[in-house]
Amino acid sequence: MTQFELDDTDQALLAEVRRDGRATYEALSLALGLSRPAARARLQRLLDAQVLSIAGVVHPSVFGLAAYAHVAVAVDGPVLPVAEQVCAMRDAVYVSAVAGRFPLVAELRSADHDALADAVRRIAALPGVREARTAVYTEILQHAHFPPGPYQPAAIDDTDRALLERLQRDGRTPFAELGAAVGLSTSATRTRVLRLLESGAVHIGALVQPDALGATRMCGFQLTLDGQLADKALAAVRDLREVEYLASSIGRCDAIGTAASPSADGELRFLETLRAVPGVRSVESWAHLRLLKEDYSPAAAVSRRVGDGTSVLD
Structure with a gap:
């Protein structure tokens, strides 16, 4: 995807439609100091360039999904055959092959904690899986595919x-x-x-394509936090511009996140900034190599086949 340069007005427009994707052109024109035709043209230009899409993000509880977790999977042998089995699971809404201590990560969304535990056990029992380490989400703090308000x-x-x-x-x-x-x-x-x-059943907002803005490197991270400073640390991490996703958790770590950076140097700068946040005791990171599945619809299905060469940057 071609990189798209945003000026200050484009950035302000993105902020407005992230908050309210159904904002009228009149409201956008007033917020941006533009005429209605100019506001309409600005938004249409971003849509046509596939910098963003505007969509309704439905709260998982509407679909009867109330328990969420991140699973890091250790594998003996090739990872893609295992990944294909994880992708086939309805509970798995996000699956990615990564470079790190664990070569495969997945996000699970289940009806309740019993169903979530069953999904984790099924992953752990797959041929080739040596270990499945789990972080159960306590709160999703930032996520384009999760409504920002209470339900x-x-x-x-x-x-x-x-x-x-x-x-x-x-x-x-x-x-x-x-x-x-x-x-x-x-x-x-x-x-x-x-x-x-x-x-809060649905939030309508802009879903931005990071790679269209030059953020072509995606890294995941998990944090161990100082308990007394955890809330302040999470708030500071959430406000870092590179952070696309952040959830507090219990289990193998205190928080899970994803960040988008334009280069390896940018990724290093982000991780150094992350390590310097007061209250962050340790950071473990991994690089996303190939996004294998991302489907937050109620009838989750394999959205990208494992062997088709699709990468996280496509």
Whole structure:
């Protein structure tokens, strides 16, 4: 993907649509100090260049998923045959081959902790797996595919699910078009979507492609924290511009994260900054070599086949 240069106005626009992907062009124009046509053109240019997409991110609890974990897998022999088996698991929403102490990492999302434990046991029992080390998430602090606000459980019917499915594909789909698809009036559709947004069932925002902005190197990291400074340390790490993902955890570490950097030097600078954060006692990192699966939909399926040569930078 060609690197895209963003100016200050583009950066401000990204911040606005990350907060509210359905912000009107009038609201965007006021926030940016532009005319409505200029705001529309700016956003369309970023969409056309595939710098970002605007989509609804549905809270996993809506799908009955309430327990999440990161699993690092030690393997005897080639890793890809093991990875293919992990990719086939519905609980595995993210699977990546990496360079590090463990050659394979996965994120699991399960209905409850019993189901999560069963998924970990199934990974540990796969042929070729020597060890599966687990970090159970206590809170997801930053993630493009996880709504940023609290979720207030509410009844979700088939019409709501149909709306959520369409918003996942295009978060800026007009209310009239959504209504026509599910058999509701525009006003009834607006009411439903606003209710889903207010409950935290879905967040509509911009999903940014790091490689389009020159951040072509992805590294994962796990942290051991000073218990008394843990909250401040996590807040400081979350605010680092390179951090794409961060979760607090219990188990093999106190936090798990992913960062995007433009180069090996940039990656080193980030890790040095991370090590210097007050409250961070130790950092272990790994380089993502090939993203094998990333699918946060309710019916998780293998989204990228293991042997097709797809890399994390494609």
